[in-house]
Amino acid sequence: MRKKLLSAGIVAAVGAGVALTAVAQVRPDVQVKQRQAVMTLQGKYIGPLVGMMKGSVPYNNDVAVRNAAFLDALSQMPWDTFSEATKGESNTKALPAIWTNAAGFKKDQDQLRSAVGALNAAAKSGNEANVKSATGEVLKACNSCHDEFRAK
Amino acid sequence: MRKKLLSAGIVAAVGAGVALTAVAQVRPDVQVKQRQAVMTLQGKYIGPLVGMMKGSVPYNNDVAVRNAAFLDALSQMPWDTFSEATKGESNTKALPAIWTNAAGFKKDQDQLRSAVGALNAAAKSGNEANVKSATGEVLKACNSCHDEFRAK
Numbered sequence: 001m002r003k004k005l006l007s008a009g010i011v012a013a014v015g016a017g018v019a020l021t022a023v024a025q026v027r028p029d030v031q032v033k034q035r036q037a038v039m040t041l042q043g044k045y046i047g048p049l050v051g052m053m054k055g056s057v058p059y060n061n062d063v064a065v066r067n068a069a070f071l072d073a074l075s076q077m078p079w080d081t082f083s084e085a086t087k088g089e090s091n092t093k094a095l096p097a098i099w100t101n102a103a104g105f106k107k108d109q110d111q112l113r114s115a116v117g118a119l120n121a122a123a124k125s126g127n128e129a130n131v132k133s134a135t136g137e138v139l140k141a142c143n144s145c146h147d148e149f150r151a152k
Numbered sequence: 153m154r155k156k157l158l159s160a161g162i163v164a165a166v167g168a169g170v171a172l173t174a175v176a177q178v179r180p181d182v183q184v185k186q187r188q189a190v191m192t193l194q195g196k197y198i199g200p201l202v203g204m205m206k207g208s209v210p211y212n213n214d215v216a217v218r219n220a221a222f223l224d225a226l227s228q229m230p231w232d233t234f235s236e237a238t239k240g241e242s243n244t245k246a247l248p249a250i251w252t253n254a255a256g257f258k259k260d261q262d263q264l265r266s267a268v269g270a271l272n273a274a275a276k277s278g279n280e281a282n283v284k285s286a287t288g289e290v291l292k293a294c295n296s297c298h299d300e301f302r303a304k
Contacts, residue, residue: 026196033192034192034193034196036189037188037189037190037192037193038189038193040185040189041186041189041190041193041229044178044186044229044233069225070225070228070229073221073222073225073226074225076222077193077196077222081196
């Protein structure tokens, strides 16, 4: 097999003793890049939902179902890359509170996961009003975490 | 609701007339950032599978199941952001062949989706040998597309 794809990101992810959620062996700058990638994509998929919630985009339940499902996957992805090894990285807005208030950070993660779960249920049921209110709850969860754990 | 989360990425994604796959109204540089984010995360989740395939990481079927599921979501995400509007962007290795050979590009997308589907099936069945060979097929699909459509 050709090895050309074994780029920095992949090689970095292939350390010794990969555990289900531990990525401590991945280079800290790569972890930062990975978690920022998740935020970028959460933005991509919450965006149209926010547009529909605000009425600037016509409601489309197919978009709601697809985007909610993608958000379900994405909202599981960033947390293991907020490892303590990334504390000293410069290209990040992550605040030290992530590690000094780990319980609070976990609570916000759970709040997002719960809100995304409700969004998925609403989208699958095809209830436009519920999708819109659930979108608002997802945004609240995003903001709650950013308020405490991300630099302005 | 607070509007602080309406960052550039989200605002850009909330254009008029969002269709299920059309993101032409999203700023071209944002589209590039979004598709590169997908590649970063595909690297994150194929990485441990490659390590297990090569034997540098102990086989863990829970990791295989989780990573395969994330790759199933991720491998659907980049394509709509390879819009023609991004042709003129500088911070990208995307080659013009993406648009002059759209059928070939689509064929490679389908190859990846098929390989990721097989990887998911193998992981769910818990068959280590099949997971390893399916991982090889996913890498082949990555390389096939990068060979033709990504600058060295």
